[in-house]
Amino acid sequence: MAMATDVPKDSFRLSMLVYDTRYRSYTIQIVVLLLFAMAVAWLLNNTAQNLAARGKEFNFAFLWQRAGYDIGQQLIPYTNDSTHFRALLVGLINTLVVAFWGCIFATILGVIVGVLRLSHNWLISRMMTVYVETFRNIPLLLWILLSYVILSETTPQPRDFRVTDEMAAAGEAPAASMIFFDTVAVTNRGTNVPAPLFERGLGSVDLGFVTLNLTLLAALAVVAGSFWVNHRLVAAARAQQEATGVRPATWWKSILILFGPFIALMAALGFHLEVPELKGFNFTGGILVAHSFTALLIALTLYTAAFIAEIVRAGIQAISRGQSEAAFALGLRPNRTTRLIILPQALRVIIPPLISQYLNLTKNTSLGIAVSYLDLRGTLGGISLNQTGRELECMLLMMLIYLTISLIISAAMNLYNRSVQLKAR
């Protein structure tokens, strides 16, 4: 007790705020906070002054005004009488559509290229190296512009597909012909693809805010149900294998469960394809996919696939040789070794950088503006912004939306990542 009272009372001096490591971090933090608050206040003050000087006020009411412009690719109903908010939604959906398909195609291509780059085949691995290096070292913008220009300037005009009576009599072929069994026509105006139609469709329900397509919902429900049943089937087979050591054959049951109900549903609804046909000077029927979408998708896929290929290659190389040697020593065949030993371990290395590639791809869709693809950046950040003159609101909203998309993607992928990570024991 005496000892404790003998310790001199540490009187606090102002200089200790700087020199004493116990307090210094507080000083620094308070200074940083003050500086930050001052900077924010300065920015807000400037913004308020500038807005006042321009006679504008900060509000989002413009979103409910009439947009007055057309959007080529619209997956939800939209006319130029719709609001700016509706245009925003159309743009957002366009962004998400191209990002979604881009991620899927880039992953498929990237995995193939990454595996082939490791192949022992000298020619193939060299070719893949050339592909990867070419696409990684040249800006994405070039690939977008180039694919757009090639699609719109080298493809034939619709009238080149026409077969006149004289040509038919002379047995001549037209200057251009449709591909994929005469179902797809690539013209300089766009790509005409067949449209899926239903004779006995379920119609749709208008909920005021969104319109639900019941046919699509039914199809999704059937697919989800089939997957769930298949999952149960495989789980049961695994349980039986654990118990008896013999795995029952499930492949034909799986195929039946996965495809049977879906085909039955399609038949019940009277599914058929409406093939585009040349009428007069243009194709009618089917769906016209704009070249801006196709070019953006091709460029994003090829560019991102090169990066994904490198990630896949690095992931596979990160697995030590001992793993595959041990698997062979256990008597596993090569494809089982890959599936059971190499891939699960490689995935752990691959997934985190893969997430950031998906995020990059999603953000890069904003380059669609180079080919006038009306995505979020083209509608909200482009035409709406120019028409209403509300730079501040449009830009803030757009950044917020992109930020939200990024956070959602990275959260979802991190969740998946956690499920494949090694469980620490």
Added chain:
Amino acid sequence: MDQHFSRSEMLPPLAPPITERGAVKWMRENLFSSPLNAILTLLGLAAIYALVAASLPWWLNSVWNAESLGQCRAIVAETAGEGATGACWAMIRERWHQFLFGFYPPDQWWRPILALGLLFVALAPVLFAGQKRNMAFLLGGIAVYLVVTLTLAETPAAAFALAVALVLGLTALSQVQPGRLLWFTAIYPALCFWLLWGGTVWAPIVAMAGFVLLYLVFRFAAPVIGLTPAAGAGIVAAVLWWLYLQGPVSGLLQGALPFGLRAINSDLFGGFLLAIVIGVTGIAFSLPIGILLALGRQSDMLIVKTLSVGFIEFVRGVPLITLLFTASLLLQYFLPPGTNFDIILRVIILVTFFAAAYLAEVIRGGLAALPRGQYEAADALGLDYWRAQRLIILPQALKVSIPAIVSTFIGLFKDTTLVAFVGLMDPLKGVTQIVRADIDWKGIYWEPYIFVGAIFFIICFGMSRYSMYLEKKLKTDHR
């Protein structure tokens, strides 16, 4: 009498069978080792054949002398027959200067040329620290490049002499005292700014004087009031100098000793000149900012950490295009009314922040990869925070992250093409669109994209090869 036949020497070994030697063996092992590989090889060969068959005539029939695309096609049809395809490089021959310099005045081309040459001189001590041989090669290459290109660009004699003297002097310096060359690196930004934008020579000199002031205040105040307050005082003094004294002092000096180059407006910049200006400045400034952000994110101080994380995640979550639009549309809201500064500068600032956020994450990975023991050893030695970072942590963390850092730099350089969207004339969209809008070259598309793509490829590929070299050079473990 029976005779015995026996060999007195060994037979020479037979040659291995044809399938086990030479090209055949190599092909059996590397191209046709299994049915699948054979199919892949044949497919690959077919793809290469298709590519070559489609493009070889186009390359072979190239036309270098023509006035327009129509004339090109006429020449191709005349020499190679009707229906043949041929490249029209005449477009590059006529418009190369727009791809390289934009609308920079032709009689001033020597300035960006000299600036590029000196850039490599300034980089030499950073790229090849202490390696006299490599430096000599690099500086010799720069000297040759400068003599050739400056002669072609019809440089004024005085500027030519100045350039040659400068390069010779710096080469001598690099051989005698390689360390001193870093001083040139330090003054290079101001020199480059002056060369490219022109105007009075005093503006950059007076601006650099602010840094000297910072150093002097720090130097003389540090023993009296301690390191941190002295650094703060130095920064305050320098900021005051830049805000209030820079303009009048440089005006005064210009009045007394008028010396300067013709001022070039930013809207004349274009092509690769613009891409390299933005790229190099962004790279140079994003690295220190990225390191600070990474350290901030690893910091124990909650507020510093939160701010760093917020900044990094925000910048990484939005596309670069939206940030560039912020530079062109929103800065007029965020800055005091009436402020208006150069669009290139605004774009550089935003590109720098963008790259810095990515670098911060890359460097954080490097910091996280260091074993805990390194931090503890630094603490045990009694090093303070900055010394520990500078001497122990950062050298190792940066070394680990070199490949990723260089990939970020390559990404930044490729992203400079996006400035086209805020009205600047990048080589890809800006210049190519101008060329393609010309009635003479309407309908040309392969040639400009191949030309621009090839230059981008050379620069980016060069950077990635350098990073491999650096990685190998710095490799000190014995695995």
